[in-house]
Amino acid sequence: MDRSAPIYLDYQATTPLDPEARAAMLPFLEERFGNPHSEHVFGWEAAEPVDNARRAVAELIGASPGEIILTGGATEANNLSLIGAARRTERRHFLVSAIEHKSVLAPAAALAEQGFEVETIPVMSDGVIDLECLARLIRPDTALVSVMAANNEIGTLQPLAEVSGLCADRGVLFHTDAAQLAGKQPIDVAALGIDLLSLSAHKIYGPKGIGALYIASNARSQIAPIFYGGGQQDGMRAGTLAPMLCAGLAAAAEKALTQQAVDEAHAKALKTRLLNRLREGLLDIQVNGSEGHSLSGCLNICIPGIDAHGLLMMLQAELAASVGSACNAGLIEPSYVLAAIGLSADEARASLRLGFGRFTSFDEIDQAAALICEKAVRLSHTYAAE
Secondary structure (H helix, E strand, C coil): CCCCCCEECCCCCCCCCCHHHHHHHHHHHCCCCCCCCCCCHHHHHHHHHHHHHHHHHHHHHCCCHHHEEEECCHHHHHHHHHHHHHCCCCCCEEEEECCCCHHHHHHHHHHHHCCCEEEEECECCCCCECHHHHHHHCCCCEEEEECCCECCCCCEECCHHHHHHHHHHCCCEEEEECCCCCCCCCCCHHHHCCCEEEEEHHHCCCCCCCEEEEECHHHHHHCCCCCCCCCCHHHCCCCCCCHHHHHHHHHHHHHHHHHHHHHHHHHHHHHHHHHHHHHHHCCCCEECCCCCCECCCEEEEECCCCCHHHHHHHHCCCEECEECEEEECCEEEECHHHHHCCCCHHHHHCEEEEECCCCCCHHHHHHHHHHHHHHHHHHHHHHHHC
């Protein structure tokens, strides 16, 4: 990466494209231009990366290639899971956790507008869902439970096996948005009892614009397509697939599987280094979520008394990170994820998300920590003088 650019610490938003994924994609921009669904040599050449993508994703999560539907990303996969389930069931009740990504909460809200009953599963102060509450919320007419594998703001990991057990006991579909966890830590969908799993290539050093939905073979009949066309992918997801993107996804998933342990150890060391440096310069910072049971490449901190958005504006020439907020109609609103774990509006506004990974160096971590501490102290002095 260009070191004259700001230090990039926003890996939960997207990861840099791995050179191996880029190299795998390039031939499909030029001579291998065929439609992967065509029945001739150009089509057969173009179909190869499609098959490779399904195989690589399946190997990454412990599935079989026939259980993988390629999508435009995790957002489409999440919509297909919830809306597809609603179209095939007579049950009218859905459960989603309070800290799901908007691409789960929005289709859930759309289902509510159509007359389905949607309830929210609360989380505890570390961001882990309340399993006892979930057990009480599941009803005979519950169709699906959606609980993300790892949160995109605070990184908290969820007890997937326990959630799966509660769902299986009641005959309820279990969907997990694993966009943040896939490729970072081992996932075995069969062992965990997951029915539906969403992931996205650009969160595992692949290209934007492609992802996948795992549908367990015994759950396939319970999911209906949400748009229609030429009947590709056995009619589950119509549309011409992009061989270039499939090649990138395949390469990224293959590398994620072989380098998972190395990447995890690197991210864990980076997180320890960053947190230690920040605590040396800012004595009163707080870690949002679970400090010990979260993604190694995600750190969400609250710096009391400062405005995190203002801090990032001061840092924008030197550091790229995110605040725990969403921009709606031009207004910065406190993060609903941070509110769900009990932070006040002021604490949420003082919170900063830092994401790092495969291409982050220890030198960058040291520089980033020094910059954050310096600017935060300056900002707090500015507030005190007002």
